[in-house]
Structure formats: C-alpha cells, structure tokens
Amino acid sequence: MKLIKNITLTTLLSLSSLSAHTFWVSTIESFEHAPGHALVGLGWGHVLPFDDRINSGNVNVQEFSITSPNEEKTLLKIPKNEAVEAIDETKDFEVFDAHVGLQKIALKKDSTQGTYHIHAKQKPNFYTSYIDTKDRKRFKLKSLDEVENVKKVIFSVKWESFASSYLTLGKWQEQKATNKGFEIIPKSDLSNLKAGDTVEFEVLFYGKPYDEVAKKGEAKLTLFSNPKAKEGLSYVAFVKKGIAKFEVPSKGQWMIMAILDQEVKKEGDLKDLYGKTKSLMNSSTLTFNVK
Helix, strand or coil: CHHHHHHHHHHHHHHHCCCCCEEEEEEEEECCCCCCEEEEEEEEECCCCCCCCHHHCCCCEEEEEEECCCCCEEECCCCCCCCCCCCEECCCCEECCCCCCCEEEECCCCCCCEEEEEEEEECCEEEEEEEECCCCEEEECCCHHHCCCEEEEEEEEEEEEEEEEEEEECCCCCCCCCCCCEEEEECCCCCCECCCCEEEEEEEECCEEHHHHCCCCCCEEEEEECCCCHHHCEEEEECECCEEEEECCCCEEEEEEEEEEEECCCCCCCHHHCCCCCEEEEEEEEEEEEC
C-alpha cells in the first residue's frame, strides 16, 4: 500500500505541475587523466546533477544505453525501481539506498574518437483518475478500457519520457535524428561550451518538427540551470520549424526540457489510443556541461 500511495501522490503532482518531477541523464566528465572517463546516471526530481532516487517507486526505466561514434550500442545497467525501507533512522532523518544507475564509462587509449550518446527512456505508463459509481475518487495505473465502474473521468493520460546526454572524445560529431520517440538533437558542438555561447537544438516527435505536432503556442524548450549557477534561473525558447536556440549564461550543468501534450481523438495519428486514454503526454530532456 505504501508503494501505491507514493506512486499516486507523485503522479498527481506531476500531472498538475509539469515541473514537479523530471527524468534526465546526468553525465559528469573527467579528462584530468588521459584518456578520461565519465560518470553517468539517471536523475529524477528537480536538482542537477542528481536529486531523488530511481527506487523511490516512481520510475520504471525501459532502456539505458550508450551508443559509440560508430553506432555500436551498449546497454547500461538499469537501476532497481522497487521502493525500499530506510536502512537507518534517527530522530532527525532516514537513510535510504539511492539507486540512480551510476556507472563509470572509462575510455581507452585507442577508443573511437567522436561523440558518444547516452540515452534513456521510461516505460510508457497509463494513469487514470476517476469518480466511480459509488462516488469515490479513484486512481489506477491502467488504461481507461481496463477500469471498471467509471462515473466520471478526472484525467486519463499515457505518459512516456526520453532523456539524452553526450560524451565527446576528441572532435564533436554531428548528431542525427533517429525519428524514434521525442528527440532533442543538438545542432551545436556541446563538447567545449563556454558561458555566453549560443546553442541550437532540433526537436522532433517521431521525425516531425515539434511545433507541427504541439498545440499552437506550446512548442517551447525550457533551459534549467544548475542551482549554483545564476541562482537556478531558467529560460524559455520557442521552437520554430523544429529549431530552438539559447545563449547559455554561465558555467555548470544545464538541462533542456520539452513537454508534448496531445489530445487523443477517434480519428488522426493517435486513433489507436482512442478509448484507452484522453491524452498522450511525452517529455524529453537533454543535459550538457558548460565549462
């Protein structure tokens, strides 16, 4: 019961406030000793580089991988998502094992030069909140067609999240669209950014420009800063013809986020979901470092 309550609370918060919890890949580079390495892990919550734990019982990761410059994909270890009890407790705090999938990518002397893409995605989930025939407010992690005794639907959503980050050895390599999922694709060199540099991104939903798919006026990217950089300011850029630009104001780790909310109708691209959910929501994040 405790796990279900935690999932319900976080889900309701996430759906009522898009900034409630975010899913991202965190990449911390180190080239102090050649050939270099990176620590990669999965972020969940608000604060970069890591906030809450994946095993808080709210995140079901479907894929976590790294793709080399020659397009060889290697699967990374997916952290456990089962809720756990505190391993210690005092009158002031509790101690939990925090699974975030932290792994070291140790480069080799003869490693392939270019840009490595670290990618993750959550397993799609249905969330249905409704009033039942006994006038009770209910919540199910099920699609609408799987829920019984529905008097009134409060909200019904299918949610999926995508996350990316990059590690470059040598010269930055141009990134190309896969036309799969909700993609934020860097069109600028992210490997050696300095404060004041302009970065450009292409945003696609299964190959279609974000602003062609989103509701009018909602195709925008938000740039979140490390809380220690510029006091945690955020910036917004609207997407035009699939492209958005930012000027990064200070050093630190930054995250780009996009949200796409689509109404499910009987006809159209989402007709296969009709009767299962009222809307399809996708989020996509991209993290990068400014030196």
